Amino acid sequence: MAAPLSPDRLLAALRAEGVRVVEHPGWRTRNRNHKGPFGPLHGVIVHHTVSSGSAASVALCRDGYAGLPGPLCQGVIDKAGTVHLIAHGRANHAGTGDGRVLRAVVAETAPPAPGRQDTDGNAHFYGFECVNLGDGKDPWPAAQLDAIERACAALCRAHGWTAASVVGHKEWTAAKSDPRGFEMRALRTRIGTRLRSAAPGTPAPGAPAPDTPAPGAPRHHPFPGASFFTAATSSPVITAMGRRLVAEGCSAYAVGPGPRWSDADRRSYALWQRKLGFSGSDADGVPGRTSWNALKVPYTR
The missing domain is CATH 3.40.80.10 (Peptidoglycan recognition protein-like)
Incomplete structure (x- = not known):
């Protein structure tokens, strides 16, 4: 009321x-x-x-x-x-x-x-x-x-x-x-x-993600862009993402997760997208800014 x-x-x-x-x-x-x-x-x-x-x-x-x-x-x-x-x-x-x-x-x-x-x-x-x-x-x-x-x-x-x-x-x-x-x-x-x-003020889709959070706030890795997620990519960011997916109950991993982007990463991420309510081409397993920000991957160098 x-x-x-x-x-x-x-x-x-x-x-x-x-x-x-x-x-x-x-x-x-x-x-x-x-x-x-x-x-x-x-x-x-x-x-x-x-x-x-x-x-x-x-x-x-x-x-x-x-x-x-x-x-x-x-x-x-x-x-x-x-x-x-x-x-x-x-x-x-x-x-x-x-x-x-x-x-x-x-x-x-x-x-x-x-x-x-x-x-x-x-x-x-x-x-x-x-x-x-x-x-x-x-x-x-x-x-x-x-x-x-x-x-x-x-x-x-x-x-x-x-x-x-x-x-x-x-x-x-x-x-x-x-x-x-x-x-x-x-x-x-x-x-x-x-x-x-989610604290108010997180960017809408298409807005730049901040690299540095406000003092005292958890530091999450900014969205690296959809083109980052290819078989040629090997990065600790992929490992950190996979660990968050596992923590959210969205794991299609038989082993790992590891640093190289794989089909298991894609299938696990698709589970996360569907958990958020996305479907069809919006749940294809390729990270987008909205779902990435919701996953809250720890900042990783």
Whole structure:
């Protein structure tokens, strides 16, 4: 239970979590507060847009459409992993849902299967619309999933909530099927891990990784780049990575790990990517910045 974050605090929370943010004109005052309350806030609902393209999806969620006026969320998360802030306050995103689910979110317990339409969700949840066709085939890029995780974690951290405060639209009401294409339980697991172990301010995908951490912080090896991981590479960094994979229960090693990049390293790393919730080509066993930063490989010379 919490009062809504102010626009400045919302923006600061997202940026502190390493989220790339675009502020769209008028977002700080765009809302539907004239139609009902916004607060007390209890959690975050994740949606898919059933649209494609960043600009078109932002316009849709900002303006709405016949029968459902905008704004349709507070933020739109595109496939590149950018959060577009379009509103602050009440938005037409959750609609009515099951009060039992709201009570579970308040208690931070697993939500029951929704069946009732008895509670105004727009009053009690932030909403992120995520650009995806919602057909079960449109991919969810790793950068987008990372941004969803970070954005939800930012609000949870700011309010002192746990990952149980994040639900999918389909978990709020049986009338909806979104988000389709990834599991909310896996998302909550990643959010929970981030809240427990990742300090705010870790870089978003594509941002340079710092070589030297803040005083007193653990020193982790910066991402060496995907091209580092080839059969020609022999480095103690590979050994350190392998030991972390083993510690995380993601081992496909018969022997080792050792310093030379091998198929066993690739298969072990693919297990780690899948543990984080990645799939398809995003779980091919070749390290990327997001999964590498999450692994926290000790700094190695």
